[in-house]
Amino acid sequence: MAADRRHPAVNDVYLTLVGASNTLADVQRRLDLEFRASYPDHANPAKLVGRVKRVQEEVAALKDLCRDLLAQKQELIDMMRTSLAAQRSATQRLLASSGLPLMTDDEEAAYASLKQVIDEWTDQLKPMGVRMGRMKTPTRSSSPQSF
Template sequence: MEHNQAVDGLLNLFSKANRDLSAVQNKLHKEFQQVYPDHANPMKLVERLKKIEEEMSSLKDECRELLAAKQDLIDKARTVLVGNRTLLHKLQSSTGVPLTKDADDDAYESFNQVINEWAVQVKSRKEEEAAPDSGDINQMLFSAIVQSN
C-alpha cells in the first residue's frame, strides 16, 4: 500500500511525538520515584484516585442491591412472623390456652424493637438530608449507611 508523502510525514511526526511523550512520561515517573516515597508519589495517588472513582459507581450499585435484598428479607421475615403469630393465637384460642401477649414474647419484641430502631434511624437521617425521593426505603437505607461511614 502506497502512502502519499504528506501522509508519511504526518505518520512520522505522530510516531516521533508518541516516542517523545513516552520518554517524558518515563522520565517523570523515574523522577517521582526518586523524589517521593512510594506511598506519596503524586502519579500513583492520581492513578489510585481514578481507580477509586471508577469503582465507586459499582460499589454504590452493589450497596443498593444489598439494601434492597435486606429490605426484602425484613419484609418477608415480618410477614412470616406476623402470620405465624396469628396462627399461634388462633391455635391458642381454639384450645383454650391463654393468648401469648407481645410483651411476653421476647423474640417477637426484640425483632420489633430492632426494626423500629432501624426505621427511626433511617427516618431521622432522611429528614436531615431532605432528599427529593422520599418514599424509597432502599435509598433512605443507602443514604443512612453511606453518610455514617
C-alpha cells in the same frame, strides 16, 4: 577552534544557547531530585492518577452494590416481619380455640423487642435512601408447598 571562525554575533548567540542549555539541564536535574524525594521508586504520576480514578469508579460501583444489598435485606426483613405477624396471629387463634393459655408476658416482651429492633433498622435505612422493591420475588406456583 570552530568558535573562532564564526561571526562575533553568531558566537554570542551560540554562547547564550549553551548557557541556556546548561541552565535547563540544571533545572531538569533539580526536578528529578525533587521528584525522587517526593515519590517512591519507580512511581509514575500518570499511572498514580489513573489508579486513583479506577479506585473512585470501583468505590462508586461498590456503593451501588451496597445499596442494592441493603434494599434486598430490607425486603427480606419486611417479608419475614409479615410472615412472623401472620404466624403469631395464627398461633394465638390456635391457642384460643384449643383452650391453651395465650402468650406469656415473656413471649410478648420478646415479640415487642423484635418489632422494636426491626423498626429501628428500618428507621436507620430511611436517611440512606435505600431503594426498595428491586429484588424479584418468586412467583407462587399452584402446587402445594411443604414446610
